[in-house]
Amino acid sequence: RGPPATRHFGGNRGGLPDYRELERFGVGAISICGSEKTIVWRDDQVPPGLTYPIGASGAVVSDQMDEDGSEFLCCFQAKEKRMVVFELSTRTAVVELQMTTKLNYWRFLPPEAGEDTLCFMLITPVGGFHWMPLDDSPRPRQVWKRGGELQGKKIVCYEEGGTNGQDGPDMLSKVGMLLMTNAAAGGRLESWLVPVCGDSQAICASE
Numbered sequence: 001r002g003p004p005a006t007r008h009f010g011g012n013r014g015g016l017p018d019y020r021e022l023e024r025f026g027v028g029a030i031s032i033c034g035s036e037k038t039i040v041w042r043d044d045q046v047p048p049g050l051t052y053p054i055g056a057s058g059a060v061v062s063d064q065m066d067e068d069g070s071e072f073l074c075c076f077q078a079k080e081k082r083m084v085v086f087e088l089s090t091r092t093a094v095v096e097l098q099m100t101t102k103l104n105y106w107r108f109l110p111p112e113a114g115e116d117t118l119c120f121m122l123i124t125p126v127g128g129f130h131w132m133p134l135d136d137s138p139r140p141r142q143v144w145k146r147g148g149e150l151q152g153k154k155i156v157c158y159e160e161g162g163t164n165g166q167d168g169p170d171m172l173s174k175v176g177m178l179l180m181t182n183a184a185a186g187g188r189l190e191s192w193l194v195p196v197c198g199d200s201q202a203i204c205a206s207e
Helices: none
Strands: 030-033 038-041 049-052 058-061 072-077 082-087 092-098 105-109 119-123 127-131 141-145 154-161 175-182 188-195
Touching: 030 058, 038 072, 058 105, 072 105, 105 154, 119 154
Parallel strands: none
Antiparallel strands: 030 038, 038 049, 058 072, 072 082, 082 092, 105 119, 119 127, 127 141, 154 175, 175 188
């Protein structure tokens, strides 16, 4: 079980610049979840799969965030409607988030996407949120609203790109891209662009 199996070559970079110059090659780590444990599979390690005693409905893994190789597992526990972030080397919970609305999609975003820190994108019927679990105040911050043109469509993939040219905690991506299926149009695949921290006016790029 888990989120949509969309993997990101190059270590989850998407359309963002790389300022940290950490090695990010091949396929990002993949989480295989069950009610009592989670297997994190990496294509460049022996053995490729490590088992953690963490039950979840689905999970995504961050890139290595520093020279010590810190990685974080962001788990969604559907029954409790709760997100939990674990630091994998210590297998300890870092922070929990109680969801108040349905979670449609979530993924890891590189630090360049949000304030140069650990960042996960949470997409709900309301819109897209940057969640920085390591912040002093780790409350998700809405970066775009989900207008009528994006409602009722299933998200297949999400990426962010561009940069506002700032450094450190002022760093932010500029645009999000959603691949979505439109059931009302026979399951047609659509591509939409939406400004990050802008006017949330989505543009269909697939027509």
